[in-house]
Amino acid sequence: MKTLFTTLMLLAVSLSVSAQHIIHKKVFSKKMNKEIPTVIITPKLVDGKTYKTIYILHGYSGNPDRTYKEDIPDLVSKSQKYNTIYILPDGNFNSWYVDSPVDASSQYQTFIGKELVEYIDASYPTTQNRKFRGILGWSMGGYGALNIGVFYQNTFAVVGSSCGALDFNRFGKNFHHYQVDKVLGDFKSLPKQYFTFDKTKEMASSDQLYILDCGTDDTQMIDMNRDFHHLLSNEKIEHFYIESPGGHDPKYWNKSLSAQLALFENYFNSQKQ
16 A cells, blocks of 8 residues: 555656746856756646757846746747747846846846856757847847847747846946946946847857837837947848837737747748758
C-alpha cells in the first residue's frame, strides 16, 4: 500500500510539472553574482518537440508578475496558441537593461542576452536557432530590447519595442527622475553606445527584423518613436512601425504587445530551420 501511495504521489507531481504554464525561477548571474527572479511561461510541453522563445522586458518600475497579470494578461493562452516559451526577467525596477559602467551589480545586458539565454536553452526544449528567438519590451524595456537585441545580433532575429524610451537626448530632467544616471552615470559623459539613434550602422547589417509601435497620445514617447522610424526609413533599414490611439499605460500595452507577439509569430512561421 505504501509503495502504491508513493507511486501515485510521484505520478501526480509529474503530471503537474508537465502541465505547468507559469514557472517562477531565480536564475543565477555569474557576472552580477546574484540570482535574478524570472518568470517562464510555457505551453504544455510535448516530448521530442522544440519551442520558439521570446524574451519580454517590462518597463520602468515594473516586474514579471505584473507583466503577465496586467500588461499582457493572456500570455499563458498565447504560449499554448503559438507554441512559444516566454521568458520574463526582472529588470530590477530601474536597470535600463544595460551593463552599467558605474554599478557592478547591474549588468543586465549580459545577463539577458547571454546568461539567461544559455540557461533557458539548457533547461527547456527550445529551438536553438536565432531565427526562432526574439526579444521585446515596452518603455524602459523597449529601450532594453533594442539595446540588447542589436548587441546580440547572433542571438535574436526579431526585436520589438512598444512606446520605447529611445532617445536619452530628450529626457532632460527625466534622466535623473527615471534614475538612468544611477546605472549610466552623468548624461554629459554618456558614450554613444547607449544612444539608440546611433545604432543604425549595426542595425543595417544585422539581418534582423525590427517592430516598433507607439500610442498617438503618448506625449512622452511619440515624437522620439516617429523620428526613429523616419531615421530607419531614410537608412533603408527594414522595420514595421505602427501608431494607434493610446497613451503610456497598460490599456495601450495590452493591445500593442499582443499585436507584436502576433507579428513575431508571423516572422517565425516564415523561417526555415
